[in-house]
Amino acid sequence: MKAPRIRSFSYHYREKFGEPVGKLPLDLGHSCPNRRYGGCIFCAAPAFSPGYLQEKRDISSQIIKGKELFLHKRFKKYFAYFQQETATAQPSSQLFPVFEMVLTDPECVGLILSTRPDYVIEQFLAELAALLAGTGKDCLIEIGLQSVHEKSLAFLNRNHSYDDFIRACQTIRRYEKFEIGAHLLFGIPGETQADMLFSVNEVVDIGVDAFKFHHLQILRTTRMAELYEQGKVIPMAMEDYLDLLLDIIPMVPKSIVIHRLWATAHPDMLIAPRWRILAAELSEMLRQQMAERELSQGCHLSS
Ligand code: SF4
DSSP states (O other): OOOOSSOBHHHHHHHHHSSOEEEEEOOOOOOOGGGGGTOOTTOOGGGGOOGGGTSOOOHHHHHHHHIIIIITTTOSEEEEEEOSSOGGGSOHHHHHHHHHHHHTSTTEEEEEEEEOGGGOOHHHHHHHHHHHTTTOOEEEEEEEEEOSOHHHHHHTTOOOOHHHHHHHHHHHTTOTTEEEEEEEEEOOTTOOHHHHHHHHHHHHHHOOSEEEEEEOOEETTSHHHHHHHTTOOOOOOHHHHHHHHHHHGGGSOTTSEEEESSOOOOTTTEEEOOOOOOHHHHHHHHHHHHHHTTOOTTTTSOO
């Protein structure tokens, strides 16, 4: 397989498992602890839930429905993706029976757990590492960080610090079994392009295995939408965002898997920016621009 310009999720796991691997979103049915403090001002959970999760179902029914409606026979193997609402915030007594059940499915190659830096708990990791031992299955812990700049974290109402993220990474690194992913958000009001690049470089230096990049989307029902209506938030234009990615991707080491390059909220929830372009077209545009400029992931790093 010819190495692509970007080590994407699909390329990386096809190379690793010898066949296409998908992500199957599953919903544990609880609420993120940060919602007790008003929640992050950009976050609206329904914006990123696939249709089959809208109706309340138990996890086995979600897996059956998800395989049928979401994986669409395109992927036989999949990661069970606990993306919603800080997956590690529930007590182990509720989480582990679910993980145990999911891991018995031979088509499931592992878990992806999405969480916050302040919900990476040592005891939980120790129990999870023990559960995974001998299964041969992967586990990626994705941490929502969004920015390394404290003023941005405060503005977003994240209620954690950048130091919390560093501590969470150090804790996860004590366990060989886990990989670390980081989410970064671009276009936060008040951040310059240099600030965004700084966030990427900082997190690269800390040492992560995966990135998810998002541009700021203004979603219905959020505090960010109110600020947008008041003219206090200007979403990034598509061309500016692509330019930003052309600066960022060459600074990301080739070994890091880039799971996502932009946000894709449900159109019913999205107020702005409305780029009116399919993700596949955007992807193609980025790849073309990278080819024209002879750029690839990590190409600006000295080896
Ligand atoms: S921590 Fe995550 S799930 Fe919770 S409110 Fe913030 S973005 Fe939403």
